[in-house]
Amino acid sequence: MSAGFLTTAGTKIVDAEGTPVVLKGAALGGHLNMENFITGYPGHETEHKLVLEKKIGKEKFDYFFEKFYEYFWTEKDAEFYRNKLGFNCLRIPFNYRHFIDDNGDLFKIKGKGFELLDRIVDICSQYGIYTILDLHTTPGGQNQGWHSDSAIHKSLFWDFKVFQDSIVNLWVELAKHYKDNVWVAGYNPLNEPAVSDSEKLVDFYKRLHDEVRPIDPNHIFFLDGNTYAMDFRKFPSPESYIPNTVYSIHDYSTYGFPNLEGALYTGSEEEKSKLKSQYNRKIEYQSEYKVPVWNGEFGPVYASKERGDKNPEVINRARFNVLKDQLEVYRKGDPSGDGSPISWSIWLYKDIGFQGLTYVSPKSKWYEVFGEWLLKKKKLGLDKWGNDIDPGYNQLYQNLVDHMEANVPEKYHKVLYPHTWTMEKYLARVSRDMLFSQYAQHEYADLFVGFSLEELDELAASFKFENLDQREELNQILKEY
Incomplete structure (x- = not known):
């Protein structure tokens, strides 16, 4: 059991005795x-929740989400996570809206957020699992993606100081609350x-550090690089920046x-070399300055007959x-070059069958209600993550991409930030992730209409550990790291 706070030493995360x-x-x-x-x-x-509440009413809406939050992580999950998978750390992504009401005072912190977060942290601590608190969204969006819960394609967080002020204030309050909790590995x-x-x-x-450290001098900062946790080129040397820090990459x-x-991965030497060079490029900063790296996200997506995939095996x-070949890179990937392993957090633990280590059973109430809808959504290409659009529908968008590329001088094709995004990616973000999905939310929410509280409970219980399936081969691969 933990006897103190984790901290950093050179390229390693160490315990209170200095053991890596x-x-x-x-x-x-x-x-x-x-x-x-997921x-x-x-x-x-947020748009999904607003539409759903209008469709089924506040009482049923509140009841469903109370049960959803309760069932999604329980002691049974923690026991499996620690004792069967052998995992010792859980990354907890959370939406700022659990703590801050956008329609009111951006600096008034809601206690409900702490109740939800505490429940997970406390269960984990009982099973010897560290937690990393991951603020996954900010007002205005800290990036251009759907996962920051901002229904636009611009990161307005960086344009409005009041948004930044509110998030600094939130982290100050989080630090006050968790400053003495040794099972929280960091922020x-x-x-x-x-x-x-x-x-x-x-x-x-730097500002966040300067305001949080006087309150909480102990917890590690896990700092994602710029441009989706891939770029540290503008970061200053660690000695003049933020002490007790792990620099986080995402390595999909x-x-x-x-x-x-x-096309499928064959495991050729060329492909393996690309996996390794991609990782090495992302940790250039950590290797130069001999500081720790944490791979905060990585992992493939998987096929299934429930998703309409052919030849899922x-x-x-x-x-x-x-995944195996990525893990081989990480097994000796410490930035010091000493051949020791790095810390990582795979994306993700639980979902409806696309990427999770555990997943909602195809025999569940969830699939009974939403199964046909999920196939339709896949064909329409409404999910950006692992997008699997029907080729016929894709041609519609490709025609527009071709039109834009033909009429915008080539030298401007990548003028928008992030510059790694193609016109095709921007078009998908605006047309499908945003606009088309806004319309589709209403059709999806209709599927909840008319359910009793008992039926809503059964829906939410689809995510209970005892009702889930397990991706056995994936879990075995991870256990052997």
Whole structure:
């Protein structure tokens, strides 16, 4: 059991005795920060909830989510997580809206957020599981993606100081609350920030440190790099910046995701070399300054007959091989070059069958109600994550992409930030992730209408551990790290 706070020493995370600790685990995505592909709704969390409450009324809405939050993480999950998987750390993504009411005072903190977060942290501590608190959303959005629960394609968080002030204030309150909790490994202040002027991010982290450290001098900061946790080029040297810090990357590989060509990873030397070079590029900062790295997100997505995929066994064999080869890189990936392993948190622990270590059973009430809808949503390409759009529908968007590319001079094709995004990606963000999904939310919410409280309880209970299936081969691979 923990006898003190974790801290950093060189490239390692260490315990109170100075012994290196490798944090190994997953993220509880889809829970206190909901994402569309994880539970099935289209679009963005807050819009989804607003539409659903109007459709079924406040009493049923509140009841459903009370049960959903209760069932999504229980002691049975923690027991499995610690004793069967051998994991020692859980990353907890949470939405700022659990603590801050956008319609009121941005600096008034709601106690309900602490109740929800405390429940998870407390269960984890009982089972010897560290937690990392991950603020996954901010007012205005800290990035351009749907997962920051901002239904636009701009990161307005960086344009309005009041938004930044409110989040600094929130982290101050979080620090006051958790400063003495040794089972909280540390704070992940912003998930995947993305701002064209990196200095804004660097300055924000420094300001956050300066206001939080006098309250909480002990907890580690897990700082994501810019442009979706991939870029530290503008960060100053650690000695002049923020002490007791782990620098976090996210290391997804395109080999682990579907593509319209249906190409699969073969494990060739060229492919393995690309996995390694991608990782090495992302940890250049950590290697240069000999500071710790934490891979806060990675992992393939998986096929299934419930999703309408052909040959899911063949596809998943290739995806498991991607994961194995990534883990081989991480097994000796310490920035010091000493051949020791890095800490990581795979994305993710639980979902409806796309990426989770555990997942909602196809025989559940959830699939009984939403199964046909999920197939329709997949064909329409409404989920950005692991997008698997029907080729016929995709042609409609490709025609528009071709039109735009033909009429915008090539030198401006990547003028918008993030510059790694293609016109095709921007078009998908605006047309499908945002606009189309806004319409689709109403059709999805209709499927909840008419259910009794008992039936809503059964729906939420689809996410209870005892009702889930387990992705056995994936879990075995992770256990062997």
